[in-house]
Amino acid sequence: MPHDHHDHDNHLDPMEARTRALETILTRKGLVDPAAIDAIIETYAEKVGPRNGAQVVARAWDDPAFAEWLARDATAAISDMGFTGRQGEHMQAVFNTDTLHNMVVCTLCSCYPWPVLGLPPVWYKSPAYRSRAVIEPRAVLAEFGLTLPESTGIRVWDSTAELRYLVIPQRPANTDGFTRDALADLVTRESMIGTGLPRVPA
Amino acid sequence: MNPPENPFDAPWQAQAFAMTVALHQAGLFTWTEWAATLNKALQGAAPDGSDYYTCWLRALEAILTEKTATTPAEVDALAQRWQAAAHATPHGQPILLENAG
Structure with a gap:
């Protein structure tokens, strides 16, 4: 032939x-x-990607007044940094603490805060993550390499077409005196979805 | 600082995504309507998310049909014309619909 x-x-x-x-x-x-x-x-x-969200997190770590604003009105605080646009119209920031870990899913489809994180990674859109994050979050986190103490509670936030969530992870230890840019470099995309933690400084 | 990773595996995925955003901006549908339509199209999707944009495109066709902006028959016919145009276009040259003859 x-x-x-x-x-x-x-x-x-x-x-x-x-x-x-x-x-x-x-x-x-x-x-x-x-x-x-x-x-x-x-x-x-x-243009749009998780570096935007990392700057929001770094500022929250560095500026208590901003963190308070972010907790009260994330939409306004984030748009003040210039990160506005589609799928960022209504934002809520959820803060990790010593006793509570937040993670975000969209069980309906793939709602995600585009202005601060860009478009979602493949795993976020996968039926496997969407169905299991709510049912067995601890097991899902373990698959991401994140094993939390049993004493740490996990709260799963289900995004909607109207409301998007940004996880504010805890500031890593030994980062006193870090510039905001240096802090932002520690913030991973996964840490802002809640399937990971920030990097620890070398 | 690294640029964000490209979220699209193929140009058509980016096109389908961007058309949806543009149509929503133009007011053809609300994002809530879109999310519900996408949810329906994602039923039975591959567990690993690998066919996500195939589902996305199916949802876009469905919502455009619902909003009477097009019909499946119209899309089928024009997709065939694009395929004919591709066949009639020498390799390395841009594929134009006019090439379908």
Whole structure:
């Protein structure tokens, strides 16, 4: 069988073809503008990510008045830092303590605070995490390598289309005198979802 | 500081995501409606989340059908035209719908 035909032939992935079809239909109807689509992609693929959330956490560690504001009105405190946009309209910050660990899930689909964390990782969107986080949080955390003392309570927050959560982990020990940037470098994405803890300084 | 990791595995995933955000911004549906539609499309999804954007695209088609912005038949037909355009386009050149003839 000659093999040269397909070498010169383009074949679209079926999902790619359907997506192009939708974009053609919506553009013709004036419902979307291709330039606006490109701008949205650039924002979420390249600009917004968990470094934003890390700056919020670092400031909360460093500035008690800000931490208090964050606890009272996270939406306002976070937008004050310039992190605004879709899926960040209504935010709640949940603070870890010595006796309480918070973790976040979206059992419905994949609601997630985009302005501070970017788009969610694959595991956050997986049916396995979405169904098990509520039922057996301790076992799920153990799979992430996080084993908490039995005395530490776990509270699981179920995100909705209206309300998104940001976990504020506890400030690691031996970080006195750290600059805010140095503190932010310790804050991982997982620590802000509650499936991990911040890095400890070397 | 590292840039955020790219959350999309393929360009179509980014396109499908961005169209949804744009349509919501334009007021075609509320995010609550979107979340409910996505939830339905995610029933039976792969446990590891690997087909998440396939479900997302299915949800987008469903909500557009519900809002009478398109029909499954219209999407099928145009997807076939895009496939024909791809076949008719020499490798290395941009695929244009006009190439479908």
